[in-house]
Amino acid sequence: MEVAGDLNYANGIGVSPDQKTLYVSETVGNCMLKFKINDDGSLGNRSNFALLNLLVRNKVESWWLGPDSMKVDSKGNIYVAQWFGGKILKISPDGKLLRVFEIAAGDGTTNVAFGEGEKELYVTVVKNPKDAQAKGSIVKIANVK
Template sequence: MALLRVIERDRRDVLGEGPLWSARDDAVYWTDILGHRINRLSLAGGAVESWRMPGYTGWVIERESGGFVAGIGREVAVLDPDGTIIDRIARIEPDRAGNRVNDAKADAAGRVWMGTMPITADKPTGGFYRLDPEGAVTLVDHGYSIANGPAIGADGQTILHTDSGLGIIYRFQLDAAGNPGERTEFIRFEPHWGKPDGMTFDAEGGLWVACWGGGCVMRFTPEGERDRIIELPASQISSCTFAGPNLDRMFVTSAAVDVDEPLGGALFEVDPGCRGLPTHRYRG
């Protein structure tokens, strides 16, 4: 039977998201978007800490020069190692007060790829953006109702992005300068799978997808064929990441919003049976 561990702590996430492995800190970080929090699990001792943030906190990513950057509301903020905001470096969609940032990943070039969505999750006003190290923000794609789960391939030339509302995972190919081509449909979810949410690649090119409403994480082959399912004791599974010195442990976030489940909003650890890819940092 596969490993399944519930991380012990004194609270559940309203909307857990964005798990991040930090080899620097030997810790897993993740956010509670609706709870306005950043959480940290120390792998060495198992202690969990939590910091209250001033708004919807979609993601947190390590910064090459130290500390972190985080998507809060419609801004990108710089945080010190203890989670205190020390600067704000970018505004996203300043003219769309009804939107917020949702999920993001950094690539090997030190850029951050992130999505936005309406707070109400009911209209296609969200977008997909690239934040460059010098602070420039570029619109990559638009028309998302629930922008989710960037995943970056090992070659650095393939980026996947999801509209959870439509149940579609899209693929973008990047040129040598990091500019994406036209999006193509990669995987369309069957209705009984739930909705594709956060995603990550493993070292073999497999894609792991958290299934919102499906109570599991699924693995897809590089060709987009479903080949493995790990079921979890919560329905709203939101994202996953590989962690640990060998990148062979997987941590999975979930949500408690709109459900009455004992483990809704828990952080889980499962055995993926494979290894992941290293975490990249923002170079700005």
């Protein structure tokens, strides 16, 4: 059953701790959307949650530059990998940029996962996302709270 359409290269997805908001990253649109989750499970009130190019400057220009995977912590903060940006952005539930984690291992940050007690973040990254043969790695970031 489709609950939302007309998405621009939808990629990451996350749900708020209270289960009332669904977040979706649109990589090509360089945008994060939010939807209200209705009591019956349907989605309503689609809106732009965060336009990443307004939150942080980037070292590359590409129409592929945008949010990739994300995780939502127990306080509702969103940690989003920025493909072609080499960053993880920590965004508050009201769309404000709280912190930027620069990833020195490469520009192709793709996925994030929490470690112990949401104090650590594991990130998959590709050194050069323009290189189809590029090797990837996993980076651990401590003290993300």
